[in-house]
Amino acid sequence: MSAIPPSVGQNPGVLFACHECDWLHRMPPLPEGVVARCWRCGAVLASSRPDHLVRTLTLTFATLVLFTIVNAFPLLELKLGGRETSVTLLSGALELGHHGMWDVVILVLLTSLLFPILHCVALLYVLMPMVMGYRPPGAVWMFRAAHLFSPWGMIGVYMLGVLVAFVKLSDMATVVPGVAVYALGALLFCSTA
Numbered sequence: 001m002s003a004i005p006p007s008v009g010q011n012p013g014v015l016f017a018c019h020e021c022d023w024l025h026r027m028p029p030l031p032e033g034v035v036a037r038c039w040r041c042g043a044v045l046a047s048s049r050p051d052h053l054v055r056t057l058t059l060t061f062a063t064l065v066l067f068t069i070v071n072a073f074p075l076l077e078l079k080l081g082g083r084e085t086s087v088t089l090l091s092g093a094l095e096l097g098h099h100g101m102w103d104v105v106i107l108v109l110l111t112s113l114l115f116p117i118l119h120c121v122a123l124l125y126v127l128m129p130m131v132m133g134y135r136p137p138g139a140v141w142m143f144r145a146a147h148l149f150s151p152w153g154m155i156g157v158y159m160l161g162v163l164v165a166f167v168k169l170s171d172m173a174t175v176v177p178g179v180a181v182y183a184l185g186a187l188l189f190c191s192t193a
Contacts, residue, residue: 018043057127059190064120066187071113073179075162080173088180089113089158116153116191122146159188 016027020043030048038045074086093108122142129136169175
């Protein structure tokens with residue numbers, strides 16, 4: 001890899017800017033197991049891990065399965081005064097609708113259901129053919145769509161909300177974490193990885 005000063009006006013090929021110092025680099029395709037570092041500051045620019053596409057596809061499938069579990073099973077079961085109730089992600093959003101907060105319901109459904117599903121589907125559309133050795137039509141647009149939907153999937157925020165609810169409600173009622181809480185923790189790990 002060769003470093004190129006920012007003032008070069010020729011057509012140098014593919015240029016990458018270091019995310020630490022903004023030094024421009026010309027980046028050839030990396031062989032497996034090679035890490036490209038910035039010549040100026042030493043920051044990692046890119047790395048080529050063996051089977052990176054297969055690993056990413058596996059994590060995306062795991063994310064989709066865990067996402068299904070999170071939405072199919074209860075997050076928490078509450079026991080208070082002889083009454084038991086279970087809360088799922090969808091029932092929590094619909095309960096907001098019973099109180100007339102439809103704008104919040106739409107926002108919750110978009111960030112907890114629609115955007116994470118669209119993110120996974122877009123990644124699967126790009127990754128499955130690439131693992132088999134060819135590029136699908138519209139791959140660039142689908143990858144951009146996956147990148148666009150990624151920050152709107154609020155999995156970490158919901159995990160934090162469940163933990164806060166668990167701590168706050170445990171003083172008033174018996175709170176039993178459901179299967180979906182554990183799946184939500186694993187989903188947070190898989191979607192981040």
